[in-house]
Amino acid sequence: MGDPISVGILGCGSVTQLLHLPALAQIPDRFRVAALCDISPRVLEGVGARWNVAQRFVDPAALIAARQVEAVLVATPHVHHADLARAAMAAGKHVLIEKPHCLTLGEADDLIATEARAGVIAQVGYMRRYAPALGTAKALLGPHAEIRFARVSDIIGANALIVDSTSHVIRADDISADFIERAAALQAERVAAAIGAAPPALAAAYVLLAALASHDISAMRELIGRPRRVASAAQHWNGRFITATFDYGHFVCQFAAGVDQIGRMDAFLEVNTPARLVRVDYDTPFVRNLPARLTITEPQDRVGVSRTDGFSSRQDSFVLEWLAFHDAIVSGRAPKTSLADAREDLGLFVEIIEHMRRPH
Numbered sequence: 001m002g003d004p005i006s007v008g009i010l011g012c013g014s015v016t017q018l019l020h021l022p023a024l025a026q027i028p029d030r031f032r033v034a035a036l037c038d039i040s041p042r043v044l045e046g047v048g049a050r051w052n053v054a055q056r057f058v059d060p061a062a063l064i065a066a067r068q069v070e071a072v073l074v075a076t077p078h079v080h081h082a083d084l085a086r087a088a089m090a091a092g093k094h095v096l097i098e099k100p101h102c103l104t105l106g107e108a109d110d111l112i113a114t115e116a117r118a119g120v121i122a123q124v125g126y127m128r129r130y131a132p133a134l135g136t137a138k139a140l141l142g143p144h145a146e147i148r149f150a151r152v153s154d155i156i157g158a159n160a161l162i163v164d165s166t167s168h169v170i171r172a173d174d175i176s177a178d179f180i181e182r183a184a185a186l187q188a189e190r191v192a193a194a195i196g197a198a199p200p201a202l203a204a205a206y207v208l209l210a211a212l213a214s215h216d217i218s219a220m221r222e223l224i225g226r227p228r229r230v231a232s233a234a235q236h237w238n239g240r241f242i243t244a245t246f247d248y249g250h251f252v253c254q255f256a257a258g259v260d261q262i263g264r265m266d267a268f269l270e271v272n273t274p275a276r277l278v279r280v281d282y283d284t285p286f287v288r289n290l291p292a293r294l295t296i297t298e299p300q301d302r303v304g305v306s307r308t309d310g311f312s313s314r315q316d317s318f319v320l321e322w323l324a325f326h327d328a329i330v331s332g333r334a335p336k337t338s339l340a341d342a343r344e345d346l347g348l349f350v351e352i353i354e355h356m357r358r359p360h
Helices: 014-026 041-050 060-065 078-090 105-118 132-141 159-166 177-195 200-224 317-331 339-357
Strands: 005-010 031-037 055-057 071-074 094-098 122-125 149-157 229-236 241-247 252-260 265-273 276-282 293-300 304-310
Touching: 005 014, 005 060, 014 031, 014 041, 014 159, 014 317, 031 041, 031 060, 041 055, 055 060, 060 078, 071 078, 078 094, 078 105, 078 177, 094 317, 105 177, 105 339, 122 317, 122 339, 132 200, 132 265, 132 276, 132 293, 149 159, 149 200, 177 200, 177 339, 200 229, 200 241, 200 252, 200 265, 200 339, 229 339, 241 339
Parallel strands: 005 031, 005 071, 031 055, 071 094, 094 122, 149 252
Antiparallel strands: 149 265, 229 241, 241 252, 265 276, 276 293, 293 304
């Protein structure tokens, strides 16, 4: 297998602390964490001490330039993902980019071109697509399933409701107001580049699609393919709740996403065929090793119903995601959650927003 691949981590917030670092610790034969970077000295020093990582940088360029770093995890606030991933690839580093990998189609095309020029591997962090339950569901449906109806939903409680009650996160309370304001202005600029001039509710809806719903749209495409078109879409509560209908020709898929204050994660994909209902449920990733569950409902005897509910592995989806990244680097083959694949999601997001602009 060779020596472990050395990883530099850009961004040491809650996702890195609670998910990526523990996942990497489970597979020391594949990866070792060589360096950390965060703009918050408090977070950087605290996480570095907790995980015994000596190389610590506040400047992303310094981490990217470090000779000992072979691959980079981009886990900063998402408005910075594209710029940092581009710089890392241009420096010859493989990259695992947390979703959303970027906010505009122009950025997506630029990242794809940079990856090709650099000859490196780039993988987008859609960890739900590496859950065994999704692969089993896809195999059960097969390529010619007679799908009658589908639903995709992701209604979750605010992450802090779960994170703060189950974990200790080192928080960044030393970031300047000026940096926060500049990041917000950059995000507004990128969103405007993606969807044009838009009222705040539509801009917020686009960010929700990119930040939360990208998981669901990506998994939907893997399970049942890309829809022919967006048949309808709406946002409510200032962009915090989104609904859409996707037209697949011989069936439709209803989609919903939103954030509330109930401490749970109600995220699922469900597909109806004439004699089988296939459903994949995802629980919160912030409590590790909660597997995605596969439920199959079928006829039993003449009038009965049979339902099986389970999972084939407890292995954390973030671990599986990192294992897939390792395999892609070693083999030189593009991962299934490639930059080109993730670009499909951005295209659907723009279509959804365009439907929201239409008068009802």
